[in-house]
Amino acid sequence: DAGVTQSPTHLIKTRGQQVTLRCSPKSGHDTVSWYQQALGQGPQFIFQYYEEEERQRGNFPDRFSGHQFPNYSSELNVNALLLGDSALYLCASSLTGYEKLFFGSGTQLSVL
Amino acid sequence: GESVGLHLPTLSVQEGDNSIINCAYSNSASDYFIWYKQESGKGPQFIIDIRSNMDKRQGQRVTVLLNKTVKHLSLQIAATQPGDSAVYFCAEILNDYKLSFGAGTTVTVRA
Numbered sequence: 001d002a003g004v005t006q007s008p009t010h011l012i013k014t015r016g017q018q019v020t021l022r023c024s025p026k027s028g029h030d031t032v033s034w035y036q037q038a039l040g041q042g043p044q045f046i047f048q049y050y051e052e053e054e055r056q057r058g059n060f061p062d063r064f065s066g067h068q069f070p071n072y073s074s075e076l077n078v079n080a081l082l083l084g085d086s087a088l089y090l091c092a093s094s095l096t097g098y099e100k101l102f103f104g105s106g107t108q109l110s111v112l
Numbered sequence: 113g114e115s116v117g118l119h120l121p122t123l124s125v126q127e128g129d130n131s132i133i134n135c136a137y138s139n140s141a142s143d144y145f146i147w148y149k150q151e152s153g154k155g156p157q158f159i160i161d162i163r164s165n166m167d168k169r170q171g172q173r174v175t176v177l178l179n180k181t182v183k184h185l186s187l188q189i190a191a192t193q194p195g196d197s198a199v200y201f202c203a204e205i206l207n208d209y210k211l212s213f214g215a216g217t218t219v220t221v222r223a
Contacts, residue, residue: 004155033209035213041216042214042215043156045211045212048209048210056209056210058210100158100161101146101158101211103148104155105154105155
C-alpha cells in the first residue's frame with residue numbers, strides 16, 4: 001500500500017517563475033492538505049482540499065493556489081516566485097478531515 | 113503567530129534512558145493534539161494523538177500526557193534508541209481542519 005507520494009523531490013526555479021507540485025494521497029484517503037516548511041521551522045498550513053474544493057486556507061497569499069482531481073490527487077501552484085518561497089513543501093492526506101494526517105517526503109523548492 | 117511551542121529546541125539523551133519532550137499551547141479551545149517525528153529528508157511521521165477529553169494515552173514505547181490546566185503537552189519515549197534521533201513536533205487543531213505546528217525539538221541519542 002503506497003503512502004503519500006510527491007513529485008518532484010527537488011526543484012530549482014528563479015524569481016518570477018511559476019511552479020507546480022504534485023501529490024498522490026494514501027490509498028483510501030480523500031482529503032489533501034499542503035504545508036510549507038522553512039528550514040528549522042515547523043510546517044505551516046497552506047490549504048486543504050476535499051471533494052475537489054478548497055475547504056480551509058492558511059495565511060498565504062493568492063500566489064499560492066491548488067487543485068484536487070476526481071482521483072483525490074492534488075497540485076500546488078505558486079506564481080511569481082519569491083526568494084522567500086524556498087522551502088520544503090509537504091503534502092498530507094487523511095480521511096475526510098484532520099485526524100492522523102499522513103505526510104509525504106516533500107518537494108524541496110529552491111528559488112534563486 | 114504560532115500558538116504551539118516547545119520548551120527546548122534540543123534534547124540530548126543517553127541510549128536506553130527515557131526521553132521527555134515538552135510542549136506548551138496557548139489556545140484553550142484546542143481539542144486535538146498530535147505528536148510527529150521528522151527524520152532528515154523525510155516528511156513528519158505520525159507518532160500518537162490525544163483528544164482534550166483525555167489526560168494520558170499510551171502507544172508502543174511512547175506516552176502522551178495532556179495537562180489542560182496549564183496547557184501543557186508532553187511526549188515520553190521509553191528506552192530511547194538511536195533510531196529515535198529526529199525532530200519532534202507537537203501540533204494542535206485550532207479549527208476543524210487546520211493543524212498548527214510548533215517549531216520542534218531536536219532529539220539526539222548518545223550511544
